[in-house]
Amino acid sequence: MTWADFAAGEVKYWWIITQLWPTDMQEFTPSLSVRQPVDRAWSQKKYLFHCCFKFTLLLCVGLFVLCCALSSGSETWWERFAIREHYNKIFHQTNSVYNPPPYRVHPKHSVKPSETTEATEPPTALPTVAPTGTQYHEAYPRNYHFIMNNIEVCKNNTPFLVLMVPVAPNNVAARDAIRQTWGKESLVQGKVVYTLFMLGLPRGADVEQQQEKLKQENLQHRDLIQSDFVDSYLNLTIKTMVIMDWLATHCLTAAYAMKIDSDMFLNIDNLVIMLQKPGIPKANYLTGMLMWNRPVVRSKNSKWYVSEELYPDPQYPTYTLGMGYVFSNDLPEKFVMASKSIKPFNIEDAYIGMCMRKLGLQVTSPPDPSQFKAYNRVYNRCEYSKIITYILGTSEELVKYWTDLKKPGPPC
Ligand SMILES: *[C@@H]1O[C@H](CO)[C@@H](O)[C@H](O)[C@H]1NC(C)=O
Numbered sequence: 001m002t003w004a005d006f007a008a009g010e011v012k013y014w015w016i017i018t019q020l021w022p023t024d025m026q027e028f029t030p031s032l033s034v035r036q037p038v039d040r041a042w043s044q045k046k047y048l049f050h051c052c053f054k055f056t057l058l059l060c061v062g063l064f065v066l067c068c069a070l071s072s073g074s075e076t077w078w079e080r081f082a083i084r085e086h087y088n089k090i091f092h093q094t095n096s097v098y099n100p101p102p103y104r105v106h107p108k109h110s111v112k113p114s115e116t117t118e119a120t121e122p123p124t125a126l127p128t129v130a131p132t133g134t135q136y137h138e139a140y141p142r143n144y145h146f147i148m149n150n151i152e153v154c155k156n157n158t159p160f161l162v163l164m165v166p167v168a169p170n171n172v173a174a175r176d177a178i179r180q181t182w183g184k185e186s187l188v189q190g191k192v193v194y195t196l197f198m199l200g201l202p203r204g205a206d207v208e209q210q211q212e213k214l215k216q217e218n219l220q221h222r223d224l225i226q227s228d229f230v231d232s233y234l235n236l237t238i239k240t241m242v243i244m245d246w247l248a249t250h251c252l253t254a255a256y257a258m259k260i261d262s263d264m265f266l267n268i269d270n271l272v273i274m275l276q277k278p279g280i281p282k283a284n285y286l287t288g289m290l291m292w293n294r295p296v297v298r299s300k301n302s303k304w305y306v307s308e309e310l311y312p313d314p315q316y317p318t319y320t321l322g323m324g325y326v327f328s329n330d331l332p333e334k335f336v337m338a339s340k341s342i343k344p345f346n347i348e349d350a351y352i353g354m355c356m357r358k359l360g361l362q363v364t365s366p367p368d369p370s371q372f373k374a375y376n377r378v379y380n381r382c383e384y385s386k387i388i389t390y391i392l393g394t395s396e397e398l399v400k401y402w403t404d405l406k407k408p409g410p411p412c
Contacts, residue, residue, distance in 0.1 A: 139344035141245035148226035154251035160191035169202040174262035177395035181402035200231030248333035285328040288320030289372040319353025385411035
């Protein structure tokens with residue numbers, strides 16, 4: 001909670017207080033001069049009674065506000081009071097048709113399903129591979145193979161943090177924007193940080209041409225990792241698990257890793273600072289924007305629809321929103337192992353939540369939950385200097401905001 005938030009709250013509550021008080025004052029003041037002594041005594045009693053009653057009422061309001069302030073998680077307590085949020089919450093809990101998407105809360109994304117869209121295809125289109133000792137194969141990443149790999153990245157270095165960005169093969173614009181902004185520096189706050197892009201196989205008529213372009217792009221930047229699964233929206237869980245497999249097999253030297261979407265604003269300095277805070281675990285650590293008790297979307301025309309057959313429980317376990325989650329680098333191997341026995345479904349972040357549950361591990365709240373933000377409000381330099389994540393609309397936005405944030409002069 002910032003002082004501005006607090007002050008805003010103060011003003012609001014002061015308003016409520018002034019609405020309660022003056023009625024008494026008005027009632028009481030004229031009575032002194034006009035009414036009889038008996039009336040006056042009665043009036044005074046009434047006034048005292050009113051005072052007591054309203055004092056108690058205010059005390060209750062005060063306590064309630066205090067409770068909210070103390071229990072606030074990722075949002076400031078004032079934000080929690082926002083009527084829209086409030087109704088959203090009620091809405092989401094009572095009416096399954098209006099369920100919030102378990103993955104992606106940004107309104108733009110409900111219209112524009114990322115770069116890869118195949119939402120109409122049934123999830124049964126997931127591949128089935130012959131049993132090899134694993135119970136479920138679709139998301140088990142070792143069924144897929146790397147066809148483009150940059151194994152030397154972690155071989156010759158010991159990165160502190162590796163940023164893994166799943167991106168559609170044809171989305172060069174997003175990759176270039178990231179290369180110019182948060183993916184640019186390999187030394188952040190004195191720590192080695194790498195950014196790598198994860199892709200599947202391109203689709204469409206000109207597959208060979210696309211593949212050739214990717215090869216050229218990789219020759220130039222040496223930052224593409226490609227696996228041989230078909231890149232599509234419904235295969236995002238596979239993509240995530242392939243990221244985990246790559247980290248576990250080719251980048252064990254890294255201390256931390258992050259899965260971050262290509263349309264994100266990332267304040268990389270703040271992330272590296274956060275990971276160096278005392279008390280941040282070095283193992284079994286997964287953090288980001290925590291999602292609690294998220295209901296599974298059962299409405300068939302939703303982008304986040306998951307059938308009861310794929311996922312029978314009505315709710316997901318606690319997970320971190322897929323836009324960007326950070327983890328200690330011992331976890332990828334554990335996730336890969338867990339994925340052998342977890343039935344895959346197309347909600348990649350909730351799937352990681354399932355892996356955590358299977359492993360008997362808890363998702364951890366970040367030191368300052370308000371740093372992981374999904375909604376992109378109006379750009380504000382001061383605010384962007386304090387946060388870690390924000391979902392953006394376009395790659396141009398990323399470059400524009402980043403350039404503005406990095407210009408000289410204090411942001412606040
Ligand atoms: C997911 O990837 C597999 C393996 O490449 C492929 O067979 C399947 O068609 C893909 N599914 C979708 C929905 O694209």
